[in-house]
Every structure is written in C-alpha cells, then in structure tokens.
Amino acid sequence: MTHHYWRKLVNGLMFSLTAACALTAVCVLFWILGFLVWNGGRALNLDFFTQLPKPPGELGGGMANAIVGSAQIVLVAAVIGIPIGFLVGVYLAEFGMGSFPFFVRYTADLLNGVPSIVMGIFAYAIVVRPLHRFSALAGGVALSVILIPTTIRTTEQFLRAVPRTLREGALALGASKWKSIATIVVPAAIRGVATGMILGIARIAGESAPLLFTSFGNQYWSTSLGNPTASLPVMIFTYAISPYADWHRQAWAAGLVLLAVMLLLNMGARVVLAPGAAHKT
Amino acid sequence: MAVSAALSESGAPERTADTLLARLRTGDEAAHLLTLGFAASILLIAGLLVWELFSNSVDARRKFGLDFLLTSKWDPVAGQFGALPFIYGTLITSVVALVLSVPLGLGAAIFLSELAPPRISDALTFIIELLAAVPSVIYGLLAVFALVPLLRDPIQPFLGRVFGFVPIFQGPSYGVGFLAAGIILAIMVVPFIISISRESLLAVPTEQREAALALGATRWESTWHVVVPYARLGIIGSIFLALARALGETMAVTMVIGNTPQIAASLFAPGYTIPAVIANEFTEATSDIHLSALIELGLVLFLLTIVINAFARLMVLATTKRGTTHP
Amino acid sequence: MGTLERSTLSGPPAAVPGDAAPGIAPKLKISRLNFFYGGYQALHDVELTITANRITALIGPSGCGKSTFLRVLNRMYETVRGARVSGEVLLDGEDALAMDVSRLRRRVGMVFQKPNPFPKSIFENVAYGLRVNGIGGSARLNEAVEHSLQRAALWDEVKDKLHKSAYAISGGQQQRLCIARALAVDPEVLLLDEPSSALDPIATAKIEELLFHLKNICTIVIVTHNMQQAARIADDTGFFLLGNLIEFDRTEKIFKTPSKKETEDYITGRFG
Numbered sequence: 110m111t112h113h114y115w116r117k118l119v120n121g122l123m124f125s126l127t128a129a130c131a132l133t134a135v136c137v138l139f140w141i142l143g144f145l146v147w148n149g150g151r152a153l154n155l156d157f158f159t160q161l162p163k164p165p166g167e168l169g170g171g172m173a174n175a176i177v178g179s180a181q182i183v184l185v186a187a188v189i190g191i192p193i194g195f196l197v198g199v200y201l202a203e204f205g206m207g208s209f210p211f212f213v214r215y216t217a218d219l220l221n222g223v224p225s226i227v228m229g230i231f232a233y234a235i236v237v238r239p240l241h242r243f244s245a246l247a248g249g250v251a252l253s254v255i256l257i258p259t260t261i262r263t264t265e266q267f268l269r270a271v272p273r274t275l276r277e278g279a280l281a282l283g284a285s286k287w288k289s290i291a292t293i294v295v296p297a298a299i300r301g302v303a304t305g306m307i308l309g310i311a312r313i314a315g316e317s318a319p320l321l322f323t324s325f326g327n328q329y330w331s332t333s334l335g336n337p338t339a340s341l342p343v344m345i346f347t348y349a350i351s352p353y354a355d356w357h358r359q360a361w362a363a364g365l366v367l368l369a370v371m372l373l374l375n376m377g378a379r380v381v382l383a384p385g386a387a388h389k390t
Numbered sequence: 391m392a393v394s395a396a397l398s399e400s401g402a403p404e405r406t407a408d409t410l411l412a413r414l415r416t417g418d419e420a421a422h423l424l425t426l427g428f429a430a431s432i433l434l435i436a437g438l439l440v441w442e443l444f445s446n447s448v449d450a451r452r453k454f455g456l457d458f459l460l461t462s463k464w465d466p467v468a469g470q471f472g473a474l475p476f477i478y479g480t481l482i483t484s485v486v487a488l489v490l491s492v493p494l495g496l497g498a499a500i501f502l503s504e505l506a507p508p509r510i511s512d513a514l515t516f517i518i519e520l521l522a523a524v525p526s527v528i529y530g531l532l533a534v535f536a537l538v539p540l541l542r543d544p545i546q547p548f549l550g551r552v553f554g555f556v557p558i559f560q561g562p563s564y565g566v567g568f569l570a571a572g573i574i575l576a577i578m579v580v581p582f583i584i585s586i587s588r589e590s591l592l593a594v595p596t597e598q599r600e601a602a603l604a605l606g607a608t609r610w611e612s613t614w615h616v617v618v619p620y621a622r623l624g625i626i627g628s629i630f631l632a633l634a635r636a637l638g639e640t641m642a643v644t645m646v647i648g649n650t651p652q653i654a655a656s657l658f659a660p661g662y663t664i665p666a667v668i669a670n671e672f673t674e675a676t677s678d679i680h681l682s683a684l685i686e687l688g689l690v691l692f693l694l695t696i697v698i699n700a701f702a703r704l705m706v707l708a709t710t711k712r713g714t715t716h717p
Numbered sequence: 718m719g720t721l722e723r724s725t726l727s728g729p730p731a732a733v734p735g736d737a738a739p740g741i742a743p744k745l746k747i748s749r750l751n752f753f754y755g756g757y758q759a760l761h762d763v764e765l766t767i768t769a770n771r772i773t774a775l776i777g778p779s780g781c782g783k784s785t786f787l788r789v790l791n792r793m794y795e796t797v798r799g800a801r802v803s804g805e806v807l808l809d810g811e812d813a814l815a816m817d818v819s820r821l822r823r824r825v826g827m828v829f830q831k832p833n834p835f836p837k838s839i840f841e842n843v844a845y846g847l848r849v850n851g852i853g854g855s856a857r858l859n860e861a862v863e864h865s866l867q868r869a870a871l872w873d874e875v876k877d878k879l880h881k882s883a884y885a886i887s888g889g890q891q892q893r894l895c896i897a898r899a900l901a902v903d904p905e906v907l908l909l910d911e912p913s914s915a916l917d918p919i920a921t922a923k924i925e926e927l928l929f930h931l932k933n934i935c936t937i938v939i940v941t942h943n944m945q946q947a948a949r950i951a952d953d954t955g956f957f958l959l960g961n962l963i964e965f966d967r968t969e970k971i972f973k974t975p976s977k978k979e980t981e982d983y984i985t986g987r988f989g
Contacts, residue, residue, distance in 0.1 A: 116608055124501075124610065127500045130494045130495075131498035131518075134494065134498050134514075138517055140536075141528065144532055145528070196424065197432055199425050200425035200426060200429040206798055212433065216436045219696055220439075222631075223695065226638070226691075227638070227691060228439075230446075231439045234446050234685075257435075277829065278835065281791060281827040282822065282849060282899065283819045283849065285417050285418050287421035293835055293845075314525075315527070318526070322672045349527075349535075368524065371525060372523070
C-alpha cells in the first residue's frame, strides 16, 4: 500500500513541479512587460516620437529619426526579401521534387540558422565595403537575408497544405499549371502565407546585431537609403550601455515601443490566420 | 450556343491552336523558369556568404593559422589575436544557458503536452511562443537593469558564501559576467525548447500512453517512462537548436558579458563571447588585420552553428517523420 | 463496325458494343493502351471504343485500373512523376495524347470522387473554367453560369445564394456544383470518377437522374464500384480486372449473359 501511495505522491508532485516550470516561463513574459510598462511608460512622451536625439550629456530629445529609420530599413528588407522568399516557396511547393529543390530547401534551412551578426558581416562585405559608407540599404540587405529563409519555409508549408484535389479540379477544367497555381492554389493558401510574412517582418524589425555595422546609426534624419540610418533596436543598445541616466530612461521608452509593435504584429498575424483555418471544411 | 462559340473561337483547332499552344507552353515554362531562377539565387546567396567570410578573413587565417584558435591573448594594438577567450566564453555561457533552460523547458513542455487541460495548455503555449518574438535588445535591457543588480548584490554573494568551495562560484561579484549572460541566454532559449519539445511529445501516438495507463501506470509514470523516451530524438533536437541559438546570440549577451577577453573558472568573472567582440570592435577596428581577425571569428561562429543546426534538424526530422524511436 | 466477336476463351475482348449503329464514328477510340507508374504496369493493352451520347460505365474491384484508365482520357496522369503511357487515344479522330493538354481538358471534363469546390463563391466556381479559358464579360458569365447550374439541376436550390461560399451547401449539392462547373466549358465528354461514393442515397439518386439527362448533350464515362449503379444508368459497361479490360458490351448483356467467366464471377459477387 505504501508503495502505491508513494507513486501517487510522486505523480502529484511532478504535476506541481512541471506546472511550476510552465508558470515560470509564462511569468517571464509578465516580468518583461511589467518592467517595460513601468519604466518605459514613465519615460514615454510626445518628444520621444517627434524629436531628434540630443548630444550625449544633454537632457531631452527623442528617437523620431530612429523610428522612421527602422521603417526605412525594414521596408528595404521587405522589398528584397518578400518577393524572393515567396517565389522560392512557390517553386519548392509546386515544382519541388528532385535533387535540385532538395538542395535549395536544405540551403534555405541552413541560412535560417546563421547568427544574425554573421549576416551583418555579409552585408558589410557586399554593400558597405564597395560603397565606402554605412547605409540603410546595407542594413536592409542584411535583414533581407534573414527574412528570406523564414518566408520560404512558411510559403512552402502553406502552399503544400492546399489539398491536391483542388489543384486537380483546376487542371481538369483546362487551366495551365501556372494558372492553377496563381488563381487557385495561392489564393487558397494566402492567409497562412501572409501570416508567415508578417511574422518574418516582425522578427527582423527587432534585430539589432546585423545593423551595428551596416546601417550603423545617425543623429539626424537620414535623407536617403544610401546614408547611415538610425534604427530603434540599435538606439536601445547604444543608450542602454551608456553612462547617462537620461539615455537609460529613453532606452526604456524605446523598448516599450518596440515590444508593443512586436506583440501587436505577432498577435495580429495569429488573428489573421485563425478565421482562415476555420473556413476550411 | 454563345459559350461554345466563344470557346471554339479561342481554341479553334486549325489556325490558332499553334499560337495558343505556344503561348500556353511558354506560360508554364516561363513560370517554372522564373521561380527556378529565384530558387537558384538562394544557392548563390549562400555561396556568396561563405565566400565572403572566407575571403575577408584570409589575411588573419594566413597570418595566425591554427594558433588563432588556441592562443588566448587578444591585443589588437599589439597585433595579437588569440581567439580562445571568445570561444571559451561562447561555450561557457551556452552551457550555463542549457543547464538552466533544459530542465525548466522540458518540465514545462511535459506539463503543457501531457498533464495540463487542453485550454490551459493552449493559452500558456500562446504566451510562451510570444516570448520567442521578443527582440534580443529588450532582453538585454532587462538583463542590464533588472538582472545585473540582482546578481551583483543578493544572488552572487549568496552563492559565493554557500557554494564558494566550488571554483565556479568564487571571486568578486560584479554583476556582469558569464553567469549574467548565461541566465539571460537561458531565458531567451527556453521558449524554443518548450515549443519544439511540446510538439515532439504531442506527436507520440495516443496508443502508447493508453497502453501504459491500461497497465496501471499513473499519468506521470506513463509520461516519464513511455512518452518522453518515445519523443527523445525530437527533444534532443530541440536542445541542439537551442544551443545553436545561444551560440549566435549577440545583443543581450554583449550588454552583460563584461567585455573582458579572459578565461576564468568562476562564473562571476567578466568574459567575452564571439558575437559580443564582433559587435563591440567591428566598427572600431584599428587595422585591416584586426577586421580580418574579427571576420575570421565570424567564420568560426558560422561553421559552429551550421554544424549544430544540421545535427539538430536531423534529430527533429527523425521524430516527426517516423514518429518512432528505435532503441 | 463489323460483327461482334464473342468468345468464352481468353481472346481479345469485344471492343465495340453490339448495338452501335453503323456509320456513327466513335467519340473516343482507345487502342493498345498500356500505362506504367514507374516500373509498375497498371494497364495492359486496353482496347475500347466509347460511343457518343451514351453512358459508359467502368466497373471492377479496387485496384483494377479503371480509375487509372479514366485519368488517361484527360491526361491527369501527367501530374504524377514517373507515369508513362503508350498506345493511342483518339478523340473524334484526333490524337488526344499529342494535342495541347488544356484544350483536351476543355473538351473532356472531369468530376472527382470527393466534391472539390474551390474556396470561392458558387458563382465563381462555375465561372472559373470560363475565366481561365478567356471568357469574360459579366453578361456572358451570368448567362453561362445560370445555364450550367440549370443543366446540373442545381439552379433552383442556389439561385439566391450565388455569391455565398461553395462550402455552405450540402455534399450532394457540392457535387452537383462540381458537375455544373465542369459543364460550364461545354465539354464533349464528361468523366466521372466514382462521383457518388461519398454521398448519401438521395443525393446519389439525384446525380444519377442528372446523368441520364446529360447524356443528350455529352458523352459520359463513369467509373463506379457500385454495380447496381452501372446497371441502373449505363448504356455500355466495361469490366476491368488487374489492369486488363476483360469484357466490354451493352450493360444488359454484361449483367445478364456475360461472355467471360471473370465477369460472371465479379457480377455474382464471388470476389471484389
């Protein structure tokens, strides 16, 4: 009897222990949110969104240029990365049998695992060096190489999920292969594909390491894509490790804004995906 | 009728069949070639990446050879570039991260896949997966202002007093150092372990659980003795993926590692990692050879993560594809 | 056409049903058809003539090749890697295996086993085949869609919800929608691969009645594992076994006085 009792005890204990692990993980998110809302909320004001940074040591200023700069860099990355990622995803899903597609898929997976700072080195070598300057373009290129593999993977995944019988239905009506892909398969998968793209963009928007020596940073507005450009993640880094309390305060504010954008994009993407999933019978 | 007349217009056998044929054929082939071209560009990008890493580090590689990886003096001004402290730091912080995150992550994954009611499991999983979306700098922010002070004062001195007989808990406590970096890495890596392990556990067929339960096993016993071993390849794969991420993690680590290229036994000591030194010194590289050495470090990091990722992927594939582990 | 050869020994099967009036050219003439999936041969030397404006049923046990055969007629096998065909298929005397495949599929339509409407509205489903073949213009499409839905005996049931999702109607209605969709491009031949196997008896009856009327405007080839269905609606029936066409004749003959022992065994339920 006591052995049985012991087993029941262990069962209950492990339940509690593993539940505690899960709760701890969840608490981390609330820990992050708590700190950011508390410290960042206090520091957030209109100046943050409208002013340029002040020189070190001076109080005040904002990160308006970094917000716009981030948008510029992410836009460049999206313009390069989304079409490439999408078309390669189409290729792998629709024409994807054989050794060449296998190599492509494998390579994309490998690229997915490359640390982002190495992508920064890559963009430095192929954009910054030849142009002899830091630029939003270089930052965008670095981020696009991170965006492409994730876009490929989600595009292929959702295209493959379209039932074979739908494709056959289109072909049986006389549609050519590419027409059936463009008018039936892609529209059927579009929700998932779009979600993957949104999540990919959300990820690169938060990246800082690849921008350190590609888009670098800028105290002022960046007037063209060929100029060094400030970005929100890099500013957070720079300000956080500085010795100025006022910069620390602004770093919190920036962190709050960045996290808010991240969470909104992520939750928004899942909401977009959910109704689509229910639509299929 | 109107429709068939229209159809025979566009598809009239004799005259327009050839041009229609040609058009249609080029349509399909054009689509194939277009997407094929883009697919080939992926191979091109990867090749270019490898080539750039190799060619831009060639000066350092030729000059230092294998000593680069084996010596521990990093003094750019004096032209000495030994990478051992960075390799050490990268590995140590990752090991600390895994030691902390694997038990926690696995426990949470087990809870979420086996023991929790489905609605709670889904809600908690959703939150945990959001954690994976938090940018590295934000973890860094928290590490600098919330974690480091905690370590510097209550925690590390406490560990030093209680466990000070072990070398890893000796020495002065600055707050920043290997332990701080290891802890924040653990926090960053836990969502991945949970997510992938949970999926591996969910992939185990119900029949396995039922067989154990039917023999009188408790839920925990069925989970620990049957389900977890069944899913072990996927779980191990998740650990390797987490390791690969930890190795390459830059921002949060850079902010709390202490920026001191040294090899020290104590976790309280400040150190350095490969991504951290690249992040800090790249834009201020004093000479061409300095830059070349940093890029060589990037190459080392690249190769390391590629190997571990490839290995990890194989394991995860083995589980989800066959859904079975063979002893 | 010539006289019919009947043999109780294993000789070549009758290729043309006995009642075919002389002078009517066959709609589809299949000769020496062999089909391979990689190294595996799924069809052996099939010879068959399908007559216009009749319902031809293909029956046989699972895996006998009847669906494979059907899919040769509109070259759907081309989506499968390693699939190979040899022999001749003539549509109104034209080489079906060599002509442009999109054109072939406009003339030879297909309805699948499980209803597969597109994730679009009912209207857009029926209009799809037209749009894809270059027919535009809302007046024309409206007229064509209504006409097809009428021919599929579905118009009255869906005329008020043309722009609702195709998934909002029942399984039987979805299958009739798929028939309407196939009819919209005015095919000369309609292939149906076990079209009612996923449907309840009432829906099945509706479809059978529909096919009966449809044979006036096109030629129908239906694969079915349900012998009673073949007996009910088909004019001609072919029996497949292990990739061979064992016997092909008027339905009445096949079911009442089959020439081959294998046919008789299958009909009487000794196997399959």
